[in-house]
Amino acid sequence: MTSQEYALELSDLVMHFGAVRAVDGVSLAIPRGRVTALVGESGSGKSTVGRCVVRLVEPTAGTVRIAGADVTHLSRRQLRRHRSDVSIVFQDPAGSLDPRMLVGDIVAEPLRLSGRRISRRDRDARVATELGRVGLRAEVARRYPHELSGGQRQRVSIARALISEPMLLIADEPTSALDVSVQASVLNLLADLQRDIGFACLFITHDLSAVEYLADDIAVMYLGQLVEKGSREQIFARPGHPYTQALLSAAPVADPERQRQRQQVLLGDDLPTALDPPSGCRFRTRCPLAFDRCATEVPAQVEYGDGMAACHLVQPDGTRPDVRAADTNEVVS
Amino acid sequence: MTTAERTGAPSTTIETPVLQVRDLSVAFTTESGTVSAVDRVSLDLAPGEIVGMVGESGCGKSVTAMSIGGLLPDSARVTGSVRLQGTELVGTRESVLRRVRGKDIAYIFQEPMTSLNPVLTIGRQIAEVLQVHERMSRRAARARAVELLSLVGIPSAATRVDNYPHQLSGGMRQRVMIAMAVACGPKVLVADEPTTALDVTVQAGILQVLRDLRDRLGTTILVITHDLGVIADIADRVVVMYAGRVVERAPVTDLFAFPYHRYTAGLLSASPTPGVHAGTQRLQEIPGLVPVLSAQPDACTFADRCPAADERCREAAPPLEAVRPALTEHVAACWHPCPTPRTRPEETIA
Ligand SMILES: Nc1ncnc2c1ncn2[C@@H]1O[C@H](COP(=O)(O)OP(=O)(O)OP(=O)(O)O)[C@@H](O)[C@H]1O
Ligand SMILES: Nc1ncnc2c1ncn2[C@@H]1O[C@H](COP(=O)(O)OP(=O)(O)OP(=O)(O)O)[C@@H](O)[C@H]1O
Ligand code: SF4
Ligand code: SF4
Ligand SMILES: [Mg+2]
Ligand SMILES: [Mg+2]
Numbered sequence: 001m002t003s004q005e006y007a008l009e010l011s012d013l014v015m016h017f018g019a020v021r022a023v024d025g026v027s028l029a030i031p032r033g034r035v036t037a038l039v040g041e042s043g044s045g046k047s048t049v050g051r052c053v054v055r056l057v058e059p060t061a062g063t064v065r066i067a068g069a070d071v072t073h074l075s076r077r078q079l080r081r082h083r084s085d086v087s088i089v090f091q092d093p094a095g096s097l098d099p100r101m102l103v104g105d106i107v108a109e110p111l112r113l114s115g116r117r118i119s120r121r122d123r124d125a126r127v128a129t130e131l132g133r134v135g136l137r138a139e140v141a142r143r144y145p146h147e148l149s150g151g152q153r154q155r156v157s158i159a160r161a162l163i164s165e166p167m168l169l170i171a172d173e174p175t176s177a178l179d180v181s182v183q184a185s186v187l188n189l190l191a192d193l194q195r196d197i198g199f200a201c202l203f204i205t206h207d208l209s210a211v212e213y214l215a216d217d218i219a220v221m222y223l224g225q226l227v228e229k230g231s232r233e234q235i236f237a238r239p240g241h242p243y244t245q246a247l248l249s250a251a252p253v254a255d256p257e258r259q260r261q262r263q264q265v266l267l268g269d270d271l272p273t274a275l276d277p278p279s280g281c282r283f284r285t286r287c288p289l290a291f292d293r294c295a296t297e298v299p300a301q302v303e304y305g306d307g308m309a310a311c312h313l314v315q316p317d318g319t320r321p322d323v324r325a326a327d328t329n330e331v332v333s
Numbered sequence: 334m335t336t337a338e339r340t341g342a343p344s345t346t347i348e349t350p351v352l353q354v355r356d357l358s359v360a361f362t363t364e365s366g367t368v369s370a371v372d373r374v375s376l377d378l379a380p381g382e383i384v385g386m387v388g389e390s391g392c393g394k395s396v397t398a399m400s401i402g403g404l405l406p407d408s409a410r411v412t413g414s415v416r417l418q419g420t421e422l423v424g425t426r427e428s429v430l431r432r433v434r435g436k437d438i439a440y441i442f443q444e445p446m447t448s449l450n451p452v453l454t455i456g457r458q459i460a461e462v463l464q465v466h467e468r469m470s471r472r473a474a475r476a477r478a479v480e481l482l483s484l485v486g487i488p489s490a491a492t493r494v495d496n497y498p499h500q501l502s503g504g505m506r507q508r509v510m511i512a513m514a515v516a517c518g519p520k521v522l523v524a525d526e527p528t529t530a531l532d533v534t535v536q537a538g539i540l541q542v543l544r545d546l547r548d549r550l551g552t553t554i555l556v557i558t559h560d561l562g563v564i565a566d567i568a569d570r571v572v573v574m575y576a577g578r579v580v581e582r583a584p585v586t587d588l589f590a591f592p593y594h595r596y597t598a599g600l601l602s603a604s605p606t607p608g609v610h611a612g613t614q615r616l617q618e619i620p621g622l623v624p625v626l627s628a629q630p631d632a633c634t635f636a637d638r639c640p641a642a643d644e645r646c647r648e649a650a651p652p653l654e655a656v657r658p659a660l661t662e663h664v665a666a667c668w669h670p671c672p673t674p675r676t677r678p679e680e681t682i683a
Pocket of ligand 1: 040046048091503505531
């Protein structure tokens with residue numbers, strides 16, 4: 001694939017905030033029209049990756065390419081040209097909506113910024129359509145953000161991101177505040193639009209059922225680095241990295257009896273920190289399978305199935321560890 | 334019909350509730366008219382109980398929660414009664430409410446960024462709560478703040494304590510709020526979407542923190558969440574809201590096993606099942622929009638979207654009452670409750 005076929009390409013992206021190594025060498029490519037989910041523990045650097053893409057922060061090192069063009073060192077103004085086809089839904093909807101603006105003006109803002117001329121009537125109609133698509137009544141346009149519920153605010157920020165029909169959508173926990181029914185309609189909407197407009201999406205989330213529904217590919221982040229990448233099918237069926245396996249086993253199920261009896265893989269609680277990441281494998285302080293080599297040697301990113309995994313126990317021939325068998329230290333293949 | 338039946342107030346009180354909400358209604362004045370957000374909600378929380386509250390986005394969960402502690406803006410008109418261990422809170426002076434909040438009733442707010450102070454370090458914010466309510470010294474409060482931060486799973490707590498909110502990730506900010514809320518061992522904890530920003534491994538730890546708080550101090554917890562997995566994990570009882578009203582209330586296992594109200598049933602079936610939706614099948618939605626509350630005061634508010642709606646549903650609001658007389662703990666407001674699965678043993682009793 002030539003680089004223009006990728007909506008987004010990150011190579012060795014690094015973002016340090018003083019001593020905090022928030023993102024520490026992330027490489028990721030999202031083909032046009034496909035959805036890559038970025039999952040991982042709280043604080044692992046997911047939002048920071050998104051913020052680097054839209055240049056809310058300037059990366060410490062590495063490159064960001066949007067549709068083949070290197071935008072890493074563009075000024076904010078130059079970037080705006082690219083930004084018109086890149087939208088972002090922020091993790092914190094309340095903080096990203098201007099409290100003094102009416103909801104209708106907030107949603108219409110990307111149209112204004114794009115510089116295209118549009119009549120007041122067309123604009124209002126577009127806003128009403130966009131609000132309707134995320135399950136909000138048109139009258140919401142005349143309210144202020146603080147006059148809405150949390151989930152309603154989140155949908156306003158989704159409507160704002162979609163109105164300009166972006167080529168690339170960065171969606172940071174876009175459905176975290178929504179109940180299952182509204183969440184289902186928003187995910188259905190994203191899937192439909194994704195098919196119709198064909199935008200690419202970096203879908204940052206911790207909701208594994210949403211990932212299963214929407215994502216083509218999955219990237220798993222741990223403490224500033226990717227520990228596993230692969231197609232959705234592979235990650236769900238045969239996760240390679242112990243962290244991915246633990247993550248999948250911890251997802252709660254909506255059934256009180258099953259949930260309360262479930263076997264979850266318990267991770268060690270020696271929480272490492274982005275201020276001083278552990279030597280060798282960064283996951284080793286919590287990995288039920290860690291052994292001596294893990295402390296001294298950084299695991300290489302080995303090819304695993306249709307993706308990669310970074311663990312000493314994963315081999316290119318498909319051999320993978322099984323954290324559920326942690327006490328016996330068995331390796332299954 | 335008596336008021337108690339209409340609002341579904343429990344007919345027998347087994348234990349004196351810590352918090353008693355009666356006929357709570359809230360309406361807002363906005364530029365585009367009056368918005369009714371909560372309509373005659375009644376609720377009892379027993380000591381040491383964990384009650385889950387679920388319902389569609391915008392149905393009034395947060396407004397109900399905020400009105401308990403007198404936290405709504407001036408544009409809100411609140412009627413009805415909220416009693417904390419017998420003391421009326423609705424209409425009480427702000428100075429009294431301020432004392433109650435933080436000490437007796439603690440909050441975890443839905444949007445951490447807007448409720449943390451951006452210009453103070455998180456350590457200062459947690460310590461302040463402890464200094465005011467627990468009369469701790471500055472040093473003791475700081476040390477306790479570090480402990481609390483590690484309790485909620487924040488690594489390098491001793492360093493993080495000096496961070497400002499913007500230096501933290503979304504999930505860390507949410508956990509700072511949780512640390513603040515549990516700091517004083519409140520009698521009642523209102524947790525509004527406490528785990529939305531958290532991944533599943535961290536979430537499991539936070540739910541454990543909440544359970545410990547209940548087990549250790551007997552704290553009563555109201556958990557508002559849209560995550561049915563969280564409800565299934567932690568709640569003893571569940572309250573389901575729809576368009577400003579309580580439409581069903583039941584012990585957790587009963588609610589999942591046999592929901593009566595048609596909205597509850599829709600909600601449960603919209604819950605994605607792992608393994609089913611691998612990119613092909615559409616997710617189940619409940620079609621339609623939540624109605625504008627004031628538009629149809631005397632009907633079932635779910636009628637426009639309900640597959641079982643008939644004339645009766647459009648003409649009168651169903652009372653919140655026990656569907657099976659033998660099961661007084663399970664109440665629903667529905668004229669045509671979902672049929673109970675045949676396998677249910679209680680069927681023979683009722
Ligand atoms: N402006 C900043 N200044 C200092 N540190 C920061 C800043 N922004 C983020 N960090 C740090 O970078 C790390 C990664 O944060 P990020 O918000 O990217 O995490 P995340 O994966 O999105 O987590 P979550 O799931 O909780 O939202 C954290 O340790 C955080 O404290
Ligand atoms: N300050 C306000 N002014 C006007 N209307 C308001 C105000 N606050 C809330 N509302 C409205 O009241 C209704 C209930 O809001 P509430 O925040 O309680 O919903 P919620 O159940 O918590 O939803 P979510 O799950 O989305 O957080 C919503 O329709 C909302 O738009
Ligand atoms: S490299 Fe070692 S510590 Fe790291 S995930 Fe693999 S087994 Fe665990
Ligand atoms: S009362 Fe009627 S409309 Fe309302 S949920 Fe029951 S069956 Fe449906
Ligand atoms: Mg984040
Ligand atoms: Mg809310």
